[in-house]
Amino acid sequence: MRFTFVGFGLLASSVAAAIKQAKLPTVVRAVSSPATLARAKELGLADEFYGYDEIKDWVPGSDVILLCAPILHILKTIENLSQMDLSLLDAQKQILVSDIGSTKVEICKAGAKLPKPFVFVGSHPMAGSEKRTLEYNDPSIFENAYWFVCPPEGVDESVYKPLLNLISFVGANAVVFPPEHHDRTMAWVSHMPQMLSSTLAASMPERLVKPNYQHYAGRAFRDMTRIAASGWNMWHDIAVTNRDQTVLALKEVRAGIDKTVEAMESLKVVCDGKPAGDDCSAALETVFKAGNDGRASLFAPGRNAAAAFSEITVPLKDVPGALLQVLQPLADNNLNIRDIELMKVRENIAGTLLLAFKTPEEARRAMQILLQLGYDVKER
Numbered sequence: 001m002r003f004t005f006v007g008f009g010l011l012a013s014s015v016a017a018a019i020k021q022a023k024l025p026t027v028v029r030a031v032s033s034p035a036t037l038a039r040a041k042e043l044g045l046a047d048e049f050y051g052y053d054e055i056k057d058w059v060p061g062s063d064v065i066l067l068c069a070p071i072l073h074i075l076k077t078i079e080n081l082s083q084m085d086l087s088l089l090d091a092q093k094q095i096l097v098s099d100i101g102s103t104k105v106e107i108c109k110a111g112a113k114l115p116k117p118f119v120f121v122g123s124h125p126m127a128g129s130e131k132r133t134l135e136y137n138d139p140s141i142f143e144n145a146y147w148f149v150c151p152p153e154g155v156d157e158s159v160y161k162p163l164l165n166l167i168s169f170v171g172a173n174a175v176v177f178p179p180e181h182h183d184r185t186m187a188w189v190s191h192m193p194q195m196l197s198s199t200l201a202a203s204m205p206e207r208l209v210k211p212n213y214q215h216y217a218g219r220a221f222r223d224m225t226r227i228a229a230s231g232w233n234m235w236h237d238i239a240v241t242n243r244d245q246t247v248l249a250l251k252e253v254r255a256g257i258d259k260t261v262e263a264m265e266s267l268k269v270v271c272d273g274k275p276a277g278d279d280c281s282a283a284l285e286t287v288f289k290a291g292n293d294g295r296a297s298l299f300a301p302g303r304n305a306a307a308a309f310s311e312i313t314v315p316l317k318d319v320p321g322a323l324l325q326v327l328q329p330l331a332d333n334n335l336n337i338r339d340i341e342l343m344k345v346r347e348n349i350a351g352t353l354l355l356a357f358k359t360p361e362e363a364r365r366a367m368q369i370l371l372q373l374g375y376d377v378k379e380r
Helices: 010-022 034-043 071-083 105-111 157-169 179-202 219-224 232-241 243-265 282-297 322-332 360-372
Strands: 002-006 027-031 048-050 064-067 095-099 118-120 122-125 146-150 173-176 310-315 339-343 352-357
Touching (some): 002 010, 010 034, 034 048, 064 157, 071 095, 071 232, 105 122, 105 232, 122 157, 146 179, 157 173, 322 352, 322 360
Parallel strands (some): 002 027, 095 118, 095 122, 146 173
Antiparallel strands (some): 122 146, 310 352
């Protein structure tokens, strides 16, 4: 099998790294800029190297072409594929073309127009990082992530089986989805949150910024604005290819904010330690309870891939080596930690370590080990 990755950034190089790590009998072709290709060669992430303009060389012989560039570049590459000299290709050999773009309707429309022997099936892995280059390649970045697959209507699964096999190999969970449903869903759970985060970080008032009071931000504000650090170039392409659905989502959130403002304004203020009138917090309580339910629905059993991990919590002391004292015994017992988070960290106050394992059995083994060492371990 020859897999050709057009655009060799974080996600493409991470798939390639997983292939190389497993020593699969697969030829990895990297298509990118000269500097990126040189670095990919140094890191041993690919077997063949091509520039973007060498399309006559990297298309023939490819079994799967995965377009891993920004969305508008993906659309341009599809156009280039449609215009290339088909006499260079074996008309009897299918070439599966897919992509990792964050929007799907426009890409799938363009891909559907590709002539034989190309067959286009759009896809989108829900994985990534604020880091964008192959320097940060991570073979486990797709572990337990959703990977949307958007085949044309009526196309048999056997046609895009190589893509499904690749998704399974890197540890992701394939979800077959119509492209319209994908964009409508992503507008709410990904694209609108980015716009809100950027807006929140951009809207800090002068009365906060001028005296540098923003540095007192707690975890809530820092978490809500984390993705405001995302690069504009990628989000430009997402915004212009999923504009309508994202605008709709923003308007729906704006309506929710208006309700929260009304609920806040209906509250009776406290004067001299006593409420100035009857308690009018029922409307705001309704908002909070609906928010509790909405948040809980994200982690419904059997529905959320990320929630499939078995998690435990371990209180830590604020002393040098505290993390190592927890992690080393688990490593010595060949337990593989799939995710880790240090929560509730304050200077001179104990933090809580969240550890995630692939199976409940691994989590129970970890608990037994740490309980024997005197830690107050709990299932999450």
